[in-house]
Amino acid sequence: MTGYGALAAMMASHQNIEAFRKFSSMNLENILHMQAELQHLEVVINEVRKIPGLNSFDRIWIDDPESMSEEDIRRIFERSRTLLDQYYRALLRTARINALQQPRKDNLQLRRQWYDEESGGDQFLYGVEAGIFRDASIEADLLTLNENIGSKDALANFLSEKVVPLYHRVVGYKLHRSMAEKAFERTWEYRPETLVQVGNTICMLLSAVIPALSILVLFSVKSMAARLVAISMMSLVFSLVMNVIAQRRADVFMSTTAFAAVLVVFVGSANVMGG
Known part of the structure; x- marks a missing residue:
């Protein structure tokens, strides 16, 4: 039997062989997008704070806004709260992920050997997914969950x-x-x-x-x-x-x-x- 089930069983019995992608570039781009949006929200809030008719939120929060402008302000703050929470979670999660070790080269070679052998994985993956075993450029983007x-x-x-x-x-x-x-x-x-x-x-x-x-x-x-x-x-x-x-x-x-x-x-x- 070959396939992801057999690969998972092999990795479970040889835990040092397991390796997963971090997708570092995609993750960092996502954080950068959130950072850029937060930057714009901060600018908007600071500009609204300068408008006398709309800066009452600086002294007391409006529970029942009477105008659309005040409702818009509420949405801006709610969006900033949500986005800040996501942003901080992403930063902390990335820090923990980056602290995990990279798999050793000999363990990667052993994993690739199992994948190539007919009695092992028999090269069961196709297309883009096969790059997990074939693309040497992603080795720096791999991590292992078990500390060697x-x-x-x-x-x-x-x-x-x-x-x-x-x-x-x-x-x-x-x-x-x-x-x-x-x-x-x-x-x-x-x-x-x-x-x-x-x-x-x-x-x-x-x-x-x-x-x-x-x-x-x-x-x-x-x-x-x-x-x-x-x-x-x-x-x-x-x-x-x-x-x-x-x-x-x-x-x-x-x-x-x-x-x-x-x-x-x-x-x-x-x-x-x-x-």
Whole structure:
């Protein structure tokens, strides 16, 4: 069976593969239209406020307007209320939608693979709808509803993009089985949860090894000039590691500064004890 039902079932069983269009351009154009209409309504209200015979709404609202002009004013305000509500809702909704993540490229490729396979979607869409899978220009307009585990983990992302492809080409394809579905029988899945765990293990090891190794190096170096060079080099290595692990540049800067300060204190205390 192929069709939207089969596509929905596949996306439900592989939630990271789901992808939907935001229609960003249409949405923003709609907001711009509402903004323009509100701009005109504001100008009209300000102009009416200058007319002595029609500006009583500035002091008390007219519950029972006696003239058509006052009725027109009421309609203008009612329209502005309705439009403002729609405008603010659209802004907040757009902000929430834009905060959702874009699907990963490998997940989009997996979705396209299912669509192309005869045992999967078998290219069941026609015309404009097929562009959802074929048009590369809309990829930037796609979003996924599920937050990818490890998406905010810099080290997990580094492992996924740089290490896993190399690992798979060398030995991974021999040690791991391909996915169970027939449409994905030539595809291997490395789960993000596993990459996060591997990243946590690497962080634990590095946090223990780098400071200890740095102290051993400084302890074995006797010359002050050589120690300063060693501190600079080890701080550089530490900064490179933190650049992969840390979430923010400020974290890299602060942690590297603290690391270098600890090494300097160690050198100073070692000189005092040696003296």
